[in-house]
Amino acid sequence: MGVEEQALAKLRERFPKLLLESGSVRPGVGRVKIDRKDLVEICFYLKEELGYEHLSCISAVDWRDRYECVYHFTRYSDGSMFQVNAIIPHDDPHIESLCKFWRSATYPERESYDLMGIVFDHQPDLRRILLPPDYRFFPLRKDFPQEVDRQYISRRKLKTGGV
Amino acid sequence: MFLVFSAVEIVGAILTVTSKKLVRAAFWLLITLITISGIYILLRAEFVALIQILVYAGAVPVLLLFGIMLTRKKMLEESETSEAK
Amino acid sequence: MSGSLLTPNLVGLCRSLTEILLGIVKAIFDALSLPGLGSWFMSPGVVVFFTYLIATLVMVMWAALVNLLSVMWVERKLYSRIQDRRGIMLGVPWPWSKKYKRGMTNLGWGFLQNIADGVKLLQKENITPASADKLLFHAAPAIIVSSTIMVFAVFPFSENFYYTKVALGVLFVLAALSLGPFAIILAGYSSNNKYTLIGGLRAAAMMLSYEIPLILCVVAVVLLSGTLDPFQMVAVQERPLLGTIVPSWNVFSPPQMLGFVIFFIALVAELERIPFDIPEADAELVEGWTTEYGGMRFGFLFGFKWLRAFAGAGLLVILYLGGWNGPVFATFSVLGYPIPILPQEFWFLLKTYLVVMVIIWISWSIPRVRADQVLKIGWNRLIPLALLTILGAAVFKTMGWF
Amino acid sequence: MAEFWVNMGPQHPMTHGLWNLRIKVDGETIVDAEPIIGYLHRGVEKISEVREFQKVIVLTDRLCYVSSITWSHAYCLAVEELMGIEIPERGKYLRVISLEIQRIASHLMWLAAFGADIGLLTMLLYALRERELFLDLIEIMAGLRLNSNYTRVGGVRNDVPADFEKSCQRVIAHFLKKLDEYEDMMENSKTFLMRTQGIGKLSKEDAINWGVTGPNLRGSGADVDLRRTIPYEVYDQIDWEPAIEKDCDCYARSIVRMREMRESCKIVLDALKKMPPGPYRMKPPRRAEGEAFRATEDSRGEALFYVAADGDDRPYRVKIRSPIFCTLAAVPQMMRGHKVADVVSIMGSIDICVGEIDK
Known part of the structure; x- marks a missing residue:
């Protein structure tokens, strides 16, 4: 039984009802899927009890019907990693901030807010970070127009004569 | 020569006390002090003149400016527009 | 010892030159049958006026053009060598060199690089910031340039190569150099920029604290040699030391060795060279107090730093390294008339350039020190040691050991 | 003296790129600092959503x-994880x-x-010469x-020429002498010690909590x-020792890099x-589905790519975790209480690269 299996077993024991999905990705890497309201509880348990001390990344994904916040944690002692997918409903992109436990959550959370528009509650400093402060869109969302096909435009212009 | 020096000195002294910017006042003070050392040279007191430049013109206005810059707040205050929030 | 190239002296030489020129002018006016105007040109007042005009021009040209460009060239060559740079090796070769006629080559001497820089700076626009204090902004480079040029009014290059002889020459040089900090702080303030302001404040703090050990060291030298006249100061250092062939330069006397080191460090700080170049630390303050200056004004501020370096090194040579004294064998006499093989000017320039090269060498091989550390070194180390130097000099003078 | 804000950047010799460090100074002492980034934001994450897997490498290179x-x-590893392929052994070694x-x-x-930051311009030219x-x-x-x-999904672009080992040995023998x-x-x-020792302290716990990784973390004493x-490629078959220093300051960080x-x-x-x-290379599948991530040791710290795909021949979402982006958050803490001149020591010692911060 690998390290991630042990951690997963402990998690299943501690939170029997909260894990929507759990499994091992590859040796040393575990993955659980949870709802957004249980995030703080599980992450706190991961940090304090299981020793996943390093929050390496916060990624937000727009799956069209839902958002997912993907948290990656590392335990430096044996190099095992843990992935937590928190599901956020599409019409209400709010999730609790992890700044209380990891100060390293500040910048990635700001970035996720900036690019994906996910609001992190109780974040002390939730501002735009990469884009200008007066920018009104969230460009990484799937409904943000991705690319202007310049060739297509010129082709259409040739065909229809303008517009 | 004496008249030229004293004229410059009087003008410098008047500007020292009347100019509104303190740094400019220090600049005019420097001019005044240098002309005073010129008058010393006219009086054949070269040593005093050189010490006048070395100590009074070289050091005193610098100390004065130092004090002005360290104490004045208004000059350094941030304008509201440059706050990048 | 070796003799001077210029005899009798600069002003005398210029006087004879003026007389020749004015004689030609008089001859022209005489030929035009205007004898009154011709003899007015030969009147003593006019001759003296033109003499000093020409002497001033010669001195300024020599100092500010030849030596300034040479110091810059030496610095660039040296640090290019130290750093394995290629750029400065590119330059226009000598015009008579047939081998490299194809134009720019990397075998040139690179001497024209400075002139090219000067031409570039002259072509650039002189920008005055809109919010600057115009009067002070324009006054600051003028003060720096004029105070640096003023140094050369009393600066002797040899026994005869000088502009005026002042009994308090060393004091004059120090006084002229001490006007620099004021101009720097003016420049820093008037540019109305935070970098220049911090740079100006740093410059003022540093120069104030380093001028004190500098002057204290000079006091120690003055105590030993008993004069403020650079000529006598050099004359004191002329004799051999206690029966040896080592000359009795001030640097070889025990109290002055310490003084030499302190003077050198304080000089490096005065000249804002790299271990102490915090006023214009380019990594943190962009260019320090010179940030807002552009075009030839920046050229003046930048170039005259090198001229100050030259003047400072010259002062060091006069005070500690025996001035223009060369080795004894440099003169031989023909028919009882001494003929210098290598004149005094050569020895003086050789020593000065060696000192400048040491300063350059140091400044390109160590990192810069932090502002508070600079001040700490100045106040905690150099000033007590300088006072110790004075004490030592006084003891040596009283006991007559040196 | 009044406290005032100084903008170091966006165009400043210290920044090594295009970002802005606002520092609040009280005379010479730094009271507060705030990095402002985003001047170089190119939207790599968004662009890569419409490119095929292999073509994203052009972006990640930049x-x-x-x-x-x-x-x-790092990107290729994540995509290979996503596709579930194992690259040939020689490809791993070449990588x-x-x-x-x-x-x-x-x-x-x-x-x-x-x-260049701490005023040693000679070092700049020497290091660039060896680079x-x-x-x-x-x-x-x-x-x-x-x-x-060079790195491709499924291996590397090409094999090395026959005499590559010899030229490598020659270069490295020359370089080790220069390193001394x-x-x-x-x-x-x-002077270097005066500038770096005791400056920019960041303790091990703080460093881990702030998400500092790579040489900066090893300079803080974390092994x-x-x-x-997390060994990847063939690092577990090669003899080497990670460099760890315990001083937590700029000096330790620089020593770590020298030893590395x-x-x-x-x-x-x-x-x-x-x-x-x-x-040295295999043909990867065109399409993939699912999500995968791999963390690698970039030269600046932990580079993590999270790639999600929905069965198309292009990634659905690429998330880049850049090490300096996270390290930058710790900068204000490292700077508080130091002098203005220490800004350059600290920023120089954490090795800023703006391209990866702004993505």
């Missing part, structure tokens, strides 16, 4: 021009060699910039010097090197010796 191979490699050469080149760039040698090696391997596009010279110039110089903790360069030389030579013959 994340950081100083260490492009390590970034492309390790290219990664370490790139790491040396990147650290030399850091050394150059750090030297040329390693860029030449990369050119021999990949055909390009900077954005080499650098240590004389940096670590054995009193974390992802090449060893030596270790990288060792790794390159060892990998060249152990490299087996065989294929």
